[in-house]
Amino acid sequence: MAETETEAPERTLLVGSSPHIRAPEDVPRIMWTVAAALAPAGLVAAYAFGYRALLVVLVSTAFAVGTEWLIQRLRRVPITIGDGSAAVAGILVAYCLPPTVPLYVAALGSIFAIAIAKHTFGGLGMNIWNPALAARAFLLASFSTAIVMPKWAILQSKPFIGSILDSFVEGGGGAAPFDAITRATPLELLKAAPETFASQYGILDLVLGVIPGSLGETSALALLAGGAYLIARGIIDWRMPASFIATVAVLVAILPHPLGEGAGAGHSGWFAGLPIVPAHLFSGGLFLGAFFMATDMVTSPITGRGQIIFGAGCGVLTAVIRLLGGFPEGVCYSILIMNTLVPAIDGWTRPRKFGAGARRSA
Amino acid sequence: MIATKRRRFDGGVHPPERKSLSAERPLEAFPVPPVLAVPLLQHIGAPARPVVEKGARILKGQVIGEPGGFVSTAVHAPVSGSVKAIEDRPSFAGRPIAHVVIENDGQEAWADGCGAARDPDAMPREALLEAIRAAGIVGMGGAAFPTHVKLSPPPGKTIDAAILNGVECEPYLTCDDRLMRERPDAIAAGFRIIMKILGVSRGFAGIEENKPEAFRAMRDALASVPGVEVVSLPVRYPQGAEKQLIKAILGREVPTGGLPMDVGVVVQNVGTASAIAEACMRGIPLIERSVTVTGEGVGRPGNFLVRIGTPIRSLAEACGLRPGAERVILGGPMMGLAQVDLDIPVTKGTSGILLLGAGRSYAIGPCIRCGGCVRGCPARIMPSDLSVAVERGAKDLYEGLDAMDCIECGVCTYVCPARRPIVHWIRLAKAHVAAQRAKSKG
Numbered sequence A: 001m002a003e004t005e006t007e008a009p010e011r012t013l014l015v016g017s018s019p020h021i022r023a024p025e026d027v028p029r030i031m032w033t034v035a036a037a038l039a040p041a042g043l044v045a046a047y048a049f050g051y052r053a054l055l056v057v058l059v060s061t062a063f064a065v066g067t068e069w070l071i072q073r074l075r076r077v078p079i080t081i082g083d084g085s086a087a088v089a090g091i092l093v094a095y096c097l098p099p100t101v102p103l104y105v106a107a108l109g110s111i112f113a114i115a116i117a118k119h120t121f122g123g124l125g126m127n128i129w130n131p132a133l134a135a136r137a138f139l140l141a142s143f144s145t146a147i148v149m150p151k152w153a154i155l156q157s158k159p160f161i162g163s164i165l166d167s168f169v170e171g172g173g174g175a176a177p178f179d180a181i182t183r184a185t186p187l188e189l190l191k192a193a194p195e196t197f198a199s200q201y202g203i204l205d206l207v208l209g210v211i212p213g214s215l216g217e218t219s220a221l222a223l224l225a226g227g228a229y230l231i232a233r234g235i236i237d238w239r240m241p242a243s244f245i246a247t248v249a250v251l252v253a254i255l256p257h258p259l260g261e262g263a264g265a266g267h268s269g270w271f272a273g274l275p276i277v278p279a280h281l282f283s284g285g286l287f288l289g290a291f292f293m294a295t296d297m298v299t300s301p302i303t304g305r306g307q308i309i310f311g312a313g314c315g316v317l318t319a320v321i322r323l324l325g326g327f328p329e330g331v332c333y334s335i336l337i338m339n340t341l342v343p344a345i346d347g348w349t350r351p352r353k354f355g356a357g358a359r360r361s362a
Numbered sequence B: 001m002i003a004t005k006r007r008r009f010d011g012g013v014h015p016p017e018r019k020s021l022s023a024e025r026p027l028e029a030f031p032v033p034p035v036l037a038v039p040l041l042q043h044i045g046a047p048a049r050p051v052v053e054k055g056a057r058i059l060k061g062q063v064i065g066e067p068g069g070f071v072s073t074a075v076h077a078p079v080s081g082s083v084k085a086i087e088d089r090p091s092f093a094g095r096p097i098a099h100v101v102i103e104n105d106g107q108e109a110w111a112d113g114c115g116a117a118r119d120p121d122a123m124p125r126e127a128l129l130e131a132i133r134a135a136g137i138v139g140m141g142g143a144a145f146p147t148h149v150k151l152s153p154p155p156g157k158t159i160d161a162a163i164l165n166g167v168e169c170e171p172y173l174t175c176d177d178r179l180m181r182e183r184p185d186a187i188a189a190g191f192r193i194i195m196k197i198l199g200v201s202r203g204f205a206g207i208e209e210n211k212p213e214a215f216r217a218m219r220d221a222l223a224s225v226p227g228v229e230v231v232s233l234p235v236r237y238p239q240g241a242e243k244q245l246i247k248a249i250l251g252r253e254v255p256t257g258g259l260p261m262d263v264g265v266v267v268q269n270v271g272t273a274s275a276i277a278e279a280c281m282r283g284i285p286l287i288e289r290s291v292t293v294t295g296e297g298v299g300r301p302g303n304f305l306v307r308i309g310t311p312i313r314s315l316a317e318a319c320g321l322r323p324g325a326e327r328v329i330l331g332g333p334m335m336g337l338a339q340v341d342l343d344i345p346v347t348k349g350t351s352g353i354l355l356l357g358a359g360r361s362y363a364i365g366p367c368i369r370c371g372g373c374v375r376g377c378p379a380r381i382m383p384s385d386l387s388v389a390v391e392r393g394a395k396d397l398y399e400g401l402d403a404m405d406c407i408e409c410g411v412c413t414y415v416c417p418a419r420r421p422i423v424h425w426i427r428l429a430k431a432h433v434a435a436q437r438a439k440s441k442g
Helices: A029-049 A053-074 A084-094 A103-121 A132-144 A158-171 A186-192 A194-200 A203-208 A218-231 A237-252 A275-282 A288-293 A304-324 A331-348 B123-136 B175-182 B184-198 B213-220 B240-250 B272-280 B312-319 B373-376 B381-392 B411-415 B422-441
Strands: B027-029 B035-039 B063-066 B081-091 B097-104 B161-166 B201-208 B227-231 B267-268 B288-294 B302-307 B327-330 B351-357
Touching: A029 A084, A029 A218, A029 B097, A029 B175, A029 B272, A053 A103, A053 B063, A084 A103, A103 A132, A132 A194, A132 A331, A186 A194, A186 A275, A194 A237, A194 B227, A194 B351, A203 A218, A203 A237, A203 A275, A203 B184, A237 A288, A275 A288, A288 A304, A288 A331, A331 B035, B027 B175, B035 B081, B035 B312, B081 B373, B081 B422, B097 B312, B123 B184, B161 B184, B161 B213, B161 B240, B161 B272, B175 B184, B175 B213, B175 B272, B175 B288, B184 B201, B184 B213, B184 B272, B201 B240, B213 B422, B227 B240, B227 B411, B240 B267, B267 B272, B267 B411, B267 B422, B272 B288, B288 B312, B312 B351, B373 B411, B381 B411
Parallel strands: B027 B302, B161 B201, B161 B267, B201 B227, B288 B351
Antiparallel strands: B035 B097, B081 B097, B288 B302, B327 B351
16 A cells, blocks of 8 residues: 555554453462462461461472472573462462471472473473372372371461460471371271271361361361352352262262271271261362362363363262272372363363254255 | 243353443434545445546435445445545555545435335335345444345245344444434334345344343334334343344354354344335435444543444544544454554444553463353354464364354453463464365365
8 A cells, every 4th residue: 555645643553353352360360369269278277287387388389489480491481470370389289288298398399390290291271280289199109108298287286376486485497396296187097997086076177177187178168268269259160179079978978988997897888978978078188179179270171061070080089099999088199180081071071062963944 | 022031142251341431422413524435345245336436426325336246235425525536545444445535515415216205014025125225234233244135035045033133242332222222213113124024923122131221212112013022131242143142032053154044033233224214214325324432542432323434533533532542443342343544434334433542462371271261152162272273383173173163252362361362363263274165175
């Protein structure tokens, strides 16, 4: 187009492809909202286990973010530590470790989560497995279970502030303000000595979370509150945690469960599990896994039906591992296994496109 | 009037409506400018052929461009005056188009036959259809498809219902709302003519719940037309897209690659219905339309009756164009076309002139598989997968990922938290598939 006018255009217009407006929700907002939704469980952990719980969270988060920064520098890609995804991964790494965990182990977990589980696959959006759970699996395999992992904390007898003061008085610094005594988690007890379970744990303890366990998994109530917030904000779909938790409940009620680990203890019959359903729902990592790990957008199916199948699959594997497998807990492995199936599930559940199969009238 | 059960189309979003900026501003006749430029291609199909010459004296309503084929329409002089030039000028579509530039003599002298009262009830269907064709009417919701073509289903197609589209689901736009409130009888008369041409006894009018006054006005106006039901629809974009509206009202799904007539339906916009009434009852061609001028870039948003060929600059300036208006969009913010130039005219398909500030620029991130686009897609394809395929240049995947089923509504891009230009990428994929298909055919 030959322009003859010589005058300069008075107004330069910006031109872009439609749509010309965008929804306010972006990746940083989603990730930081998830981080906020994880906060109640962290506060319960601080109350139940003492300030060291927060120290573990701090260390693992700092290492996750630091690793992200370093790897992105090495990969020469834009630094995106502000988007909150590494921070969420770091928090989740801490949440699935015991509060007594040595800090270097937590740090190593975060490094593994970001460097190996996330960036070797290409970074955000590309990883197959949930980074925090991959880190947990790595730590479980790498550190002698006899030394590190089963040292579940006993409950902190002193309130939070008191525990901090103690640590100064004793010059404890980063040392654990705990007794050396550890106690079996509810799930371990359920598997090894179910008859003593009821004498140690009331249902209210389980729901509130004043029980031994991984740092961020104990309080079903706090996790439910965070999960409900994410559902209300539209960040996660309720059907995935619901199908996960409901499947565990139904299978625990139906499948034979172990009656202890003593000689000849064996298993119960079928359909005898109803009394232990609440214990299975509210202890262990089920709520943390169902609301915050299985729902990880990157590593879960993208279709609505796929998400339900994914949740139910996690539930089946969790129940089978807990009741029939060698470990007391199965949430971590169940989600990791289902992560692997995500591309297949997405393929099976692709929506029927509009007008496909519709018939033309004459 | 029967209360219907609420149906929905799949997917969609509800962005901030922003209609209150202009919804209470009545339609106002916009001053006719001294010079108008009327494009000879304002519709889908072949351009019109100019039938006037430079220097010719012309009358208002006179044909200045004859249809260039069946899928084409006539173009008429919006004013009386003289032809100053017939030349290529930039157009809303980005490429130069032949325009007839008319110097307005201010006489408003009508061509013969325009404005003569006629009784559509006494006219046979063929005469009504011919009146519509002669008036150069196109779909006024934005697509600008020639209306006489849409109202001429090929033999063998059975049409059993007509739908009057008063959804106006794009944010900001209010011209259809105003038209329904202020000219419900003309719209109702036009819809009656549409039903008569199609030979249908069943009609529906779809209006979203955010336009209660328009709903009441249309309900009253359509009460006299037998077999018509006015349906109040929950607000959800893109409900005004034909296929989605048919799904919402009748529960029918237009087959892939098909047209509404494949499920026995014809949809017409309220503005089109009003133009049909003008053409069939008074012999007035389409030389004027309702336009919303709005957005944060103007101080006094409003709705106007504007002659085709009026430069959008004059509308923007009359509405208090602000220095911060850096984006000019013809149509709504979801599907409208961004313009490089204010010196282009209003056409038959211009429903709105939207002036926005610069807005944010976004860094494109990787897909985090949140599923927002999959849930929101009214075509029920997987925009996320397509966006990744285009990003990686995996051209062999485009067709299998249903690129051609995309209706380009923009929902996926609107919701994407990674700010991926998904619909833009899908357009690239569609262009590639279309080129491949053409190649394998030829």
